[in-house]
């Protein structure tokens with residue numbers, strides 16, 4: 001059956017890329033290059049190194065932003081999950097942030113922090129942080145009471161209960177919060193490159209659009225989507241690998 | 254087959270046959286569930302299918318219902334070959350299969366709804382059958398507000414309301430408690446008596462099969478065939494209260510257990 | 519959270535944060551944070567202005583059309599994927615890719631293909647919302663109790679009957695869950711689309727305010743926007759809870 005599913009995946013890729021190729025050959029629009037032209041452009045940018053330079057630029061705010069969001073988000077989440085006062089005070093903010101279109105803050109951030117790296121890091125942070133905080137706090141709050149009681153019955157102190165029971169029990173959900181945060185961070189990073197100042201991949205997209213070099217524009221977009229999807233899949237695989245034990249079912253069955 | 258109450262095939266020929274399954278085989282991939290199974294169901298009678306778990310009782314019932322296609326062989330209902338589900342058969346599901354978003358009334362009327370019966374007419378009919386199964390007053394309730402036994406009665410009322418000639422019941426009483434079960438068994442006997450319908454009944458309980466059946470088909474483990482047909486006859490009119498003490502009843506229970514026990518071990 | 523034995527309502531801390539905001543604003547600590555009271559006064563002024571109403575109606579049109587397409591295309595697609603293995607295997611990889619892909623990168627493509635207007639924003643909104651709706655509808659169908667389907671078949675249900683009377687309803691809790699998340703994403707999508715295309719709706723309004731450094735105006739619009747987004751998401755969460763009673767009992 002593995003061969004069947006692999007075959008169907010290939011088939012569906014062939015169908016989609018084939019449709020792209022044909023649509024580009026008709027062409028459906030002057031701004032719609034064929035699949036082959038776009039792949040050509042992608043290969044060219046890869047071999048002359050411009051793609052790597054661009055990604056070095058793009059990934060900077062992303063990596064910094066994700067790192068800050070992870071550290072800050074998990075700490076705040078832990079705190080919210082452990083303290084009722086913090087829960088009351090901070091949860092509503094993150095719940096609203098989660099539902100709100102935070103992208104609307106970008107013009108304000110630009111006014112406050114200019115068009116440099118700081119603004120871009122901020123954009124990544126506001127996009128990535130809410131889901132990290134909410135996942136962490138939810139997981140910590142929902143640690144089964146029996147686990148904590150078990151710890152207490154073995155005379156664990158508060159610190160031990162947090163480090164040895166609550167954190168490990170919550171880590172799968174914290175990790176998937178991180179993955180969702182990274183996913184939102186990608187959206188933020190690209191948004192900020194397109195909206196604030198064109199740098200990195202955003203620059204390739206904007207520039208090639210302005211000179212009507214559509215194959216390069218499509219290639220850049222294709223590459224950033226592939227990169228994001230691959231990275232997120234890798235994270236998901238890591239998640240499955242790390243927390244495999246959590247999926248094995250309960251000891252009773 | 255030495256026992257007097259066990260009648261042989263010629264008997265069957267004198268009563269009319271409502272459903273006949275001929276040379277049915279069914280494979281699921283490599284698994285051979287049924288092989289060359291032939292069985293006839295007399296009109297107006299209740300036939301039980303009894304056999305070890307996984308021997309293909311549900312499979313046979315679904316083939317008769319037209320929900321599954323046999324790999325080989327054919328089923329005839331009232332002389333017509335089955336090609337799919339039809340209005341002449343109604344299925345009572347083991348897990349009730351009630352719509353959780355619909356009231357009892359709508360659930361019971363659902364079979365009629367799918368047949369395009371007008372709303373007022375189908376609801377009148379449904380209300381009658383709801384009362385018949387003893388659920389009057391619960392028309393507006395939802396399935397999650399009912400007990401297991403009550404839900405099963407909704408499923409039964411739904412099957413009865415479409416007035417099908419043949420009722421296919423897959424372990425209909427397996428999810429109810431013992432008291433309700435006994436009550437249902439008595440109701441079922443009354444139903445067989447009063448309605449000239451043909452009942453196909455799957456059960457795991459030997460006692461239950463002997464208690465309610467006019468004919469019991471014992472199936473062997475995979476690939477399944479009919480190993481034996483038993484027709485209890487002597488105690489049917491002694492009254493519901495006496496059957497369980499009747500010597501013939503007890504003999505047949507023992508006899509069936511004797512032929513099935515090898516497969517359990 | 520309890521205070522002197524009273525249970526504090528869930529979102530009550532926002533009042534405290536509002537007061538803090540007012541204080542910070544009053545001290546004049548930073549130009550970017552005017553006092554909340556000033557923002558609220560501006561809010562009522564702004565709501566009446568034609569510019570705001572134009573932005574709101576343009577956004578509403580884009581949002582509702584985008585969500586409409588996402589639902590009308592997404593739910594049937596998801597249900598069909600849950601029913602047909604072949605279709606599922608062909609489409610699922612793409613749905614998963616677009617679910618996690620940074621869709622902002624596609625907006626420039628939409629802009630060159632469909633112009634700098636409503637059409638591109640509507641498509642952006644649909645793209646943000648549709649994938650999770652498809653995925654949840656599919657999951658909803660895949661967990662439907664087989665015997666409900668067989669029951670309908672045994673009573674002679676036509677494919678149309680089965681679709682509208684069984685599949686849609688039996689998968690409803692998951693579908694609504696997908697629609698709720700999809701709508702939250704659509705709100706973000708519509709704003710991102712407007713920011714990047716920036717000559718329609720709130721995108722244009724933001725340009726106007728930030729070019730003129732109208733801080734209070736800016737915050738007022740943000741508050742309206744966030745409050746509406748939050749309300750939409752709460753309404754759907756409520757609807758979802760309404761049907762959850764049967765989610766566990768199918």
Ligand SMILES: Nc1ncnc2c1ncn2[C@@H]1O[C@H](COP(=O)(O)OP(=O)(O)OP(=O)(O)O)[C@@H](O)[C@H]1O
Nearest residue numbers: 281282284286305306307308309310311312313475
């Ligand atoms: N959809 C399916 N795919 C593959 N094999 C199946 C399927 N349904 C049933 N089987 C196989 O066919 C055999 C008969 O199944 P069936 O459900 O008819 O048994 P049963 O007699 O009703 O059992 P039980 O008394 O436990 O309900 C089983 O051994 C099972 O493994």
Ligand SMILES: [Mg+2]
Nearest residue numbers: 310311312423
């Ligand atoms: Mg069975």
